[in-house]
Amino acid sequence: MKLKGRLLTAFLIITTIPLLLVCLSLSLIIGYQNNEIKQTYDVKTNSITAISNPVQLLSRLTRGVYNEIVLTAAKAPAKFEEEEYIAYLEKELKGKYSYLVIRKGNDYIYTGNDKRFSEIKENIPAFGEHTGNAEGGLYVDGSSPFLLKQQDFYYSDGTEGSIFIITELDTLIPQIKASAIQLLLSLISIIILTASVLIIWIYRSIIIPINTLHAATNAMKEGNLDYSIEGDPEDEIGQLCVDFEEMRIQLKELIDVRLRYEQEMKELISNISHDLRTPITAIKGYAEGIMDGVADTKEKQEKYIKTIYTKANDLSVLVDELSFYSKIDCDTMPYTFSCINLGDYFEDCLGEITLDLEVKNIEVEYHNDTDNDTKVNVDAEQLKRVISNIVGNSVKYMGNRQGHIDIRIMDGAEFNRAEEVVVSIGDNGVGISARDLPFIFERFYRADASRNSTRGGTGLGLAIVKKIIEDHMGTIWAESEEDNGTTVYFTLRKCKEDVKNEQDTDCGR
Structure with missing residues (x-):
């Protein structure tokens, strides 16, 4: 709610x-x-x-007796002097919290309750001075409130007389x-x-969720980002709890990414320090050999200088790769996309790749299963880097066997990707274990942890490949079995028919 x-x-x-x-x-x-x-x-x-009207109630209590008194006063007032008749009237008033008072002239000849009457005697009106409603009685207030019904009459000798019914209110007021x-x-x-x-x-509904939020903020303040809370999205406080939980999850993910990035940077520094140490050590060693006169012949000097040059080139490659990855990781790498004929592009690339691989006793096989006029929208230079990094990774983990690399271009329709083409680059190398396969495209990850010069590197090659392909709106994945080689697949988007100024581009141009 x-x-x-x-x-x-x-x-x-x-x-x-x-x-x-x-x-x-x-x-x-x-x-x-x-x-x-x-x-x-x-x-x-x-x-x-x-x-609301207690007088009316009390009037009802004595109404019958009062009516009889009125009749008696009119027909036989002498009865008011008879003890038997007075006793009869008192009996009728018994249980009604009332008593009888009879006055003759100025003298009270009968009082039903002397003690109570003495408290109110001065409030009794004189003959003919009754100002209230005789039927309803007269309410007299004071320390002892009472209801008074008065009937005036004349005795047989002509003396003024009055008979009173006094009803006490002390019992009703407390109620x-x-x-x-x-x-x-x-x-x-x-x-x-x-x-x-x-x-x-x-x-x-309000305080408990607020206390829960307070506890969650305290936990977060202390660094505990695993403190989870739940909320009902149907109300504002519950929605606040939901938003807080989403913020906690995002913050935790950001911190996890930061910690992972810091760990990767440590690994990168460790990898760089190791990968730089080998060529630097070689350069220093051969340079000292020249300075100390160890290379005492022209042939040795040329060999030492050539080795120094080769190791310097290796250092340059490492530095270039790190510089390139920093640009691509920060999304500052400028791309120049154009529509190129995919078949012509790969034939040009293979012309360069084949020569380098033949020297290393590696055979290259190429198949293009797409139409000859199939064109893709890519950055030609960066696509060359993709192919070079994947092939270089295959060469690095080829092993001591007769190497074989199979490059195939297929129409995306075979993979339910009608608007794309799929490129596969496979080898017959040592393969990748099922445990390592999901992580090969992560930054700084190495399936082989050896630190020799043959299988060194920064561990950024395939991470760069993945980033470039994703920037081309493509997808990349790999399949591998240990001792049976590895195949890397990636997709490229076909050019739309309405793209103008289509052009073919040589590899790396």
Whole structure:
């Protein structure tokens, strides 16, 4: 869920759940208080009405007795002086938290509860001064609140008389307070419960992922790039976790590449120091021989000088190869692409290669299975370097057998590459082990770790080949078996029919 959705959900929870819980609590409290009022006052009523208008409730308690008093006052007021009738009225008021008071003139001739009446006596209105609703009674506030129902009448001797029904409110007020306290506590509990649920939900959905990110950043700060985290891409924080994980992976790959590059540079320096040491040692040795007079004949001097020249050329080749690789590795090598006839190009190249290989007792076989007018878009000079490096690598690992190199050009359709041609250069050398084969195109990699002059080199030859072919939008791979030789394949893109200014180019031109 997105953060916007979570905030909306939190808003709905804050507004809806407390409202529902308050309604539920209010319903339970009202039901409870309604039952309490019924048991206490023996009257059925709505609890909300009882709480909002308790006078109306208490008026109902004594309504029957009061109606009887009104009739008696109108027809037979003398009964108010009879003890039996007064006892009857008191019995009717029993259990209704009410008592009777009778006044004759200014004297109270009967009080149902002397102690309670003494507390409110001064609040009793005089004859004819009742200002409230006789049916509903008069609510009198104070330290001891009460409900007063008053009926005035005249005794038989003409004396003014009043009879009062006094209902105490001390029992109802505590219930009203209890209800208010219960509602307040319920509201507080609901707010605390809702806040707790929201805090837990927000903590689990927001704080925990943030803490996870914090732990991941600390781990990364300490150099641990293997600390992986997961996130739900459906929300913003989860997407942040996903982005962080992708950043961690990329950073780890960059650091791994850097460490590998540093390791390769160390290997390169080691290889260079070894490969330079042999010709330099030879040059120094032969030069000292000339200076010390060891070469005391003209033939020896010529031999020493020729050897020095040959070793100097080897050094020049090593330096040129390193310089070229630095350019190609940094993508600063300028290419000059043109459409050339592939068959004519290879025939020219083989004319040069064959002469050099015949001297080394290596036979070259060439086949062109493509159309005579097949053209490819290449840099002729760099393609020559590709062929030269692959053939040179085959010669280096030919062994002490009769050498044979097979060069073949095939149409890419045979390999499901209709827009390309496939070139294969195979030999019958010592081959490459299955363990080493996947790495032969990597920088500074050597399947043979020997450090003799025959199989030396920087280990960059095939890496340069791979880079050049990839820059030509081609693909390169190899197949090999130990003691059965190696075949290197690479592809070149055919020229499109609408390419203008097509031209044939001699090898290396």
